[in-house]
Amino acid sequence: MVNIPSSINDPIPAAEVEDVELYHPHSWWTTYVFSQDAKVIAIQYSLTAISIGLVALVLSWLMRLQLAFPGVFTFIDADRYYQFITMHGMIMVIYLLTALFLGGFGNYLIPLMLGARDMVFPYANMLSYWIYLLAVLVLVAGFFAPGGPTGAGWTLYPPQAVLSGTPGGQDWGIILMLSSLILFIIGFTMGGLNYVVTVLQGRARGMTLMRMPLTIWGIFTATVMALLAFPALFVASVMMLFDRVLGTSFFMPAIVEMGTQLQHGGGSPILFQHLFWFFGHPEVYIVALPAFGIVSDLISVHARKNIFGYRMMVWAIVIIGALSFVVWAHHMYVSGMNPNFGFFFATTTLIIAVPTAIKVYNWVLTLWRGDIHLTIPMLFALGFIVTFVNGGLTGLFLGNVVVDVPLSDTMFVVAHFHMVMGVAPIMVIFGAIYHWYPKITGRMLDETMGRIHFWVTFLGAYLIFFPMHYLGLLGAPRRYYELGESVVNPPSAHDLNIFITMMALTVGAAQVLFLFNAAWSLRHGKDAGGNPWRATTLEWQTPTTPPPHGNFGKELPVVYRWAYDYSVPGAPEDFIPQNEPDPENRSREHAS
Amino acid sequence: MSAILIFLAGLASIIIWWMAQQRLTSKPWLESARASDFSPITRSQIPTAKIGLGVFLAVVGALFTLFISAYFMRMGLQDWWAIPLPGVLWVNTAALVVSSIALEMAKSSAQQNDANAMKIALLASFVTAIGFLAGQLFAWRELVSEGYVLADNPANSFFYLITGMHGLHILGGLLVLSRTTFNAWQGEPPKEARLSIELCAMYWHFMLIVWLVIFALFAGWANDFVDICRQLLT
Numbered sequence: 001m002v003n004i005p006s007s008i009n010d011p012i013p014a015a016e017v018e019d020v021e022l023y024h025p026h027s028w029w030t031t032y033v034f035s036q037d038a039k040v041i042a043i044q045y046s047l048t049a050i051s052i053g054l055v056a057l058v059l060s061w062l063m064r065l066q067l068a069f070p071g072v073f074t075f076i077d078a079d080r081y082y083q084f085i086t087m088h089g090m091i092m093v094i095y096l097l098t099a100l101f102l103g104g105f106g107n108y109l110i111p112l113m114l115g116a117r118d119m120v121f122p123y124a125n126m127l128s129y130w131i132y133l134l135a136v137l138v139l140v141a142g143f144f145a146p147g148g149p150t151g152a153g154w155t156l157y158p159p160q161a162v163l164s165g166t167p168g169g170q171d172w173g174i175i176l177m178l179s180s181l182i183l184f185i186i187g188f189t190m191g192g193l194n195y196v197v198t199v200l201q202g203r204a205r206g207m208t209l210m211r212m213p214l215t216i217w218g219i220f221t222a223t224v225m226a227l228l229a230f231p232a233l234f235v236a237s238v239m240m241l242f243d244r245v246l247g248t249s250f251f252m253p254a255i256v257e258m259g260t261q262l263q264h265g266g267g268s269p270i271l272f273q274h275l276f277w278f279f280g281h282p283e284v285y286i287v288a289l290p291a292f293g294i295v296s297d298l299i300s301v302h303a304r305k306n307i308f309g310y311r312m313m314v315w316a317i318v319i320i321g322a323l324s325f326v327v328w329a330h331h332m333y334v335s336g337m338n339p340n341f342g343f344f345f346a347t348t349t350l351i352i353a354v355p356t357a358i359k360v361y362n363w364v365l366t367l368w369r370g371d372i373h374l375t376i377p378m379l380f381a382l383g384f385i386v387t388f389v390n391g392g393l394t395g396l397f398l399g400n401v402v403v404d405v406p407l408s409d410t411m412f413v414v415a416h417f418h419m420v421m422g423v424a425p426i427m428v429i430f431g432a433i434y435h436w437y438p439k440i441t442g443r444m445l446d447e448t449m450g451r452i453h454f455w456v457t458f459l460g461a462y463l464i465f466f467p468m469h470y471l472g473l474l475g476a477p478r479r480y481y482e483l484g485e486s487v488v489n490p491p492s493a494h495d496l497n498i499f500i501t502m503m504a505l506t507v508g509a510a511q512v513l514f515l516f517n518a519a520w521s522l523r524h525g526k527d528a529g530g531n532p533w534r535a536t537t538l539e540w541q542t543p544t545t546p547p548p549h550g551n552f553g554k555e556l557p558v559v560y561r562w563a564y565d566y567s568v569p570g571a572p573e574d575f576i577p578q579n580e581p582d583p584e585n586r587s588r589e590h591a592s
Numbered sequence: 593m594s595a596i597l598i599f600l601a602g603l604a605s606i607i608i609w610w611m612a613q614q615r616l617t618s619k620p621w622l623e624s625a626r627a628s629d630f631s632p633i634t635r636s637q638i639p640t641a642k643i644g645l646g647v648f649l650a651v652v653g654a655l656f657t658l659f660i661s662a663y664f665m666r667m668g669l670q671d672w673w674a675i676p677l678p679g680v681l682w683v684n685t686a687a688l689v690v691s692s693i694a695l696e697m698a699k700s701s702a703q704q705n706d707a708n709a710m711k712i713a714l715l716a717s718f719v720t721a722i723g724f725l726a727g728q729l730f731a732w733r734e735l736v737s738e739g740y741v742l743a744d745n746p747a748n749s750f751f752y753l754i755t756g757m758h759g760l761h762i763l764g765g766l767l768v769l770s771r772t773t774f775n776a777w778q779g780e781p782p783k784e785a786r787l788s789i790e791l792c793a794m795y796w797h798f799m800l801i802v803w804l805v806i807f808a809l810f811a812g813w814a815n816d817f818v819d820i821c822r823q824l825l826t
Binding site (some may be wrong): 248310 | 651
């Protein structure tokens with residue numbers, strides 16, 4: 001048994017840490033392909049997510065081209081347009097953001113930041129990736145199936161999702177979409193169990209919950225939420241699959257289509273909406289919470305200052321996670337549900353702004369009088385704060401029933417959720433990649449290309465989505481293939497559409513530069529060393545960079561302090577790593 | 593959606609209880625250089641696999657509760673005719689109960705280091721679980737032959753959907769149980785088999801509870817229960 005030290009100030013020798021048995025791969029295949037190492041799985045997850053995300057990016061260009069130049073690109077007909085918006089939305093929300101934050105960053109950072117050798121169930125972790133890959137392949141198969149992918153909109157509302165008027169509704173599209181979602185959820189559950197249990201059981205000696213970096217708090221809470229919210233999408237997908245394939249009537253009401261009475265009858269489309277948004281709203285925070293966590297760490301490291309109000313940050317993450325389960329019906333104000341529900345859900349929606357605002361204040365107060373280094377990760381972190389605040393403010397409009405009803409299904413909504421859930425988390429993802437790329441590869445990303453990438457992306461995203469609010473206030477509806485010349489689309493608004501499209505193409509081009517940078521720096525980047533940002537967390541203290549199999553050397557690190565000891569008065573350097581004991585203790589350790 | 597909210601509230605209270613023990617009010621910035629103020633080991637003494645299974649069961653619980661939520665919401669609509677339950681379901685229930693009890697016996701004989709009793713109990717549990725699945729298939733066939741097919745009525749659809757989902761979970765558990773049973777018959781000492789038997793037992797008891805809940809649901813007792821609750825509240 002472990003000896004409890006007599007004084008709480010005694011350092012605990014690392015030898016007492018119980019180690020785990022690690023699976024050691026024997027061949028090239030088990031090292032790089034069917035790997036059980038969380039770092040390799042993280043890179044597999046990330047590359048797959050980014051690849052499918054590029055497909056979604058191209059789809060968004062095609063949509064924008066159609067909106068700016070209707071009729072010019074003849075291969076984009078109405079059906080194609082709907083397929084593009086559906087696949088763009090679904091890929092971005094689930095297959096890119098969720099997979100990248102939890103599967104990518106979660107896998108890479110949880111074991112390293114907690115001082116663990118690996119995830120607790122490495123085999124299930126490996127399966128998680130391969131099922132995710134299968135889900136992506138099934139999704140992509142939709143593009144090649146007869147009739148193409150589904151064009152039901154990313155919310156897949158029945159009855160239209162399974163009717164013949166919707167692209168893919170009576171073909172393979174919707175079946176492949178639902179199957180892919182079911183697979184994704186099964187795969188995610190395997191990974192999610194790992195992330196949660198590793199945080200519970202895999203922490204190094206001394207790493208109490210309140211010493212964990214906020215990145216881990218964000219990913220941990222988001223994973224717990226995802227584990228409980230994804231089953232709702234699972235249930236909805238399975239039931240809709242039954243409706244479509246086996247002719248049941250869970251969601252399908254009695255419908256006359258093209259003069260023929262369909263065999264369905266009596267089902268409730270609203271039931272689907274409840275199930276979908278019971279998943280869909282927590283999903284917003286499943287993406288946002290890891291972003292909140294990561295951005296807290298980026299700001300603290302690059303402002304050389306401890307995070308302001310760490311405890312409050314942790315509590316806010318947990319409270320946001322809990323509240324996000326009781327706000328789902330604010331997506332359904334126009335669905336015809338009981339108006340009293342609207343009142344309830346508007347209230348909970350506004351309450352969730354409180355912990356979120358606390359987080360924003362704490363970020364700003366961390367920056368206050370900090371030694372701000374305008375590195376690229378810091379630029380992206382600052383970009384995130386601004387974007388998130390802007391996107392969040394329009395959320396206050398849409399959260400109120402009376403304001404939401406006229407704005408519902410307009411471009412205002414599109415602008416809102418792209419700001420808050422699209423651009424803001426993407427800013428964090430880029431910041432995180434610039435921040436951790438040196439640890440993953442051992443080389444820095446190129447600075448000049450990085451700055452161009454940031455400014456074009458940040459300013460461009462504003463130029464895309466700010467004018468879109470104006471279109472929405474004019475009344476321009478979302479999901480319309482072609483508006484023609486109408487009250488909601490006067491020539492001035494149409495010019496704005498052309499401008500937005502130009503900006504979208506420019507921002508897209510900047511992402512190509514980023515990809516080039518990532519590939520080029522792999523060989524030609526500046527050598528990073530082990531800890532280029534002079535950060536305190538454990539992943540920067542590994543014996544070699546990139547971290548070896550098993551992450552740490554012979555002995556696991558012991559944690560002596562929280563993750564934010566920057567610019568401590570009297571300390572020899574402006575950061576003290578988490579695994580560094582106090583000087584007096586260190587000398588005692590050497591003496592013994 | 594009230595069923596899932598009640599389920600989540602229960603889960604939330606477990607999470608709050610757990611978090612209350614984690615000293616979330618501590619001030620980590622004042623605690624530097626103390627490797628561990630309150631506990632030399634930051635992890636729980638419960639085996640990691642058991643915690644993993646516990647988290648998984650929470651997910652499975654959410655899944656079935658969501659099916660039940662959907663069932664209640666769909667039931668309120670006009671076209672609902674309750675399905676007559678085949679009598680064989682009672683036999684199936686008994687089989688699943690026996691299977692669960694057998695696993696519990698296997699667990700206690702593993703604790704007492706009684707290899708023979710453990711092996712027999714495991715086999716009994718395995719066979720009765722297969723009996724349960726066969727009985728479920730038989731119940732489906734009986735319903736189909738009486739004309740209660742899947743797409744005719746939402747009550748039928750839900751019956752096949754939820755029992756099917758439950759059956760799939762039992763099937764998944766059987767894969768693990770078969771491995772545990774096989775290993776035990778291959779001569780694995782009870783000491784080493786213990787954890788895996790405990791995990792099987794935990795899963796089996798949980799699936800038994802799920803089955804009892806959905807059985808009550810289809811038999812209509814759950815509705816009576818909900819009605820009583822409603823009357824008490826009003």
